[in-house]
Amino acid sequence: MGAGAVVNTVRATAPTMAAVDTDLVRTALKLRLPKTPLGAIDCARFGGLCEVAAGTTLFYVDRTARYLMIGRLYDMETRSDLTAARLLELNPDLLVAGAAGKRAKLDDGEPAQAPAAASRVNLGELPAAGAIRWGPVTGPKLVVLSDFACGYCRKLTAELVKLGARVEERPISIFGPESRKTAEAVLCAADPEAALHAAYAGRKVAGGAKCDTSGLDANEAFARKHGFGGTPVVIREDGAVIEGFRPAAVLKAFANGGAA
Template sequence: MSATDSAPKWHRSKGAIAVAFAVSVIGGVAFPTDRSPETSTIERLKTRLPKTQVSKVDCKVVDGLCEVTAGNNLFYVDRSGRYLVIGRVYDMETRQDLTATRLLEINPDTLVGGAAKANAAPDRGDAPLTSADRPAVPTTPKHLSLAGLPKDGAIVWGNPQGKTVTVFSDFECGYCKALSNALVSLNVRVVERPISALNTRALSNQVYCARDRVKALHSAYAREPLGTSASCNTSGLDANERFAKANGLQGTPVLVRGDGAVMEGFRSAELTAAFIAGSKS
């Protein structure tokens, strides 16, 4: 299976913004303008970041920025080649983290979470970062203890006899929908905990308070009408969101195995199955 096969498709949109961890001025050198933006950017980077081995430049991802791939690293520069941006690019229209998705395409063996920040920098020889700014890419998944979460706030579905996985999700998250579909095919028991990462708490309340929560959950992902829901005690959803904030779960989906191992972001069904298989429970 190739890296392309194991990584999700991603969206290109003009309605994206960059959330920068660092921005650096990288000089003012004039270049001819009769070439493609990608070619011109590569030439500028050779001059300004000579120790960085650039694999690919794509200036069509988002207006005003060129995405630069350097090995397993990812960063951005403006089309003038003056500013270097290290951080995440979010598509506000499709509500997707384009950087996390691209990092999975570059290195499908790397989890999206803590590794994304590490992979977002060019080679340290050129980058305006210290070693403290570039944590090592984790070789094993991080772990979370779910012991502090109440029983309330969860929607349990799937195979009661299958391995149990806990999913922190948002019903407007496209990759959460894709993960949900993958988990159906994997025949596991799912404990789904909405955390409304995309400011969709009203929808979470509606699903959680539905007479048939499981049906409402799948209808929400399918963007089907949910009908009216009675009010109910949603303190369990509050607990989910407090837990996510306390443990640094800033995006969705987040999949937690029975042994507490964490996989952040969407992976293919095959890679998800391999991750789940690593748990004894």
């Protein structure tokens, strides 16, 4: 059966948004991308798209496997990066920031890559709201984009404590609505610093009084604008950026003006 016949079969089985036979999608992809290792295929969760795992990367195809997209898939309703969350789920030992940007090669074609994250940003784009400030006021100053469900963010926090950094922590909801709820609870807590460390310790942060959470929206817009699809992201006062976990010694050198 040729690729065209397989595509026609897929089209015939999916005239509406009904369940798609992923075996037929897989067969069509094998004919078109014979050298690409195909993992799980999920056509049930993304409207008209099928998510395809290929090694440590992801791509998306329509339900006829004719059109292929490599990039980031966002849920506009929950304001979450579905690609980053899925990559971490598939590769728990990899930093999302690194995994999401890995180059994927499809057969002998040109490698495709998600938009590169910025190496320097303008912190003046961020409002005063939306941040939890913690650590000694005399310590080296660092801005951190984080998600309280991110294990590497938790590890990074321990290193920032060792460094004695003055941290401006700005949550972004990489892992979806639950992350957003936690971020709002921490931001609105009577003692946001204590709530932040409680969240990283896995303790439930009780929702306090309502407060202005528009700063969290600004954090996420800032992350999207600059291509930050994962956490943690560490930003120096001059706007220099490093992505992912770093030990205290590296953070100290970076905070003091060293290379990212």
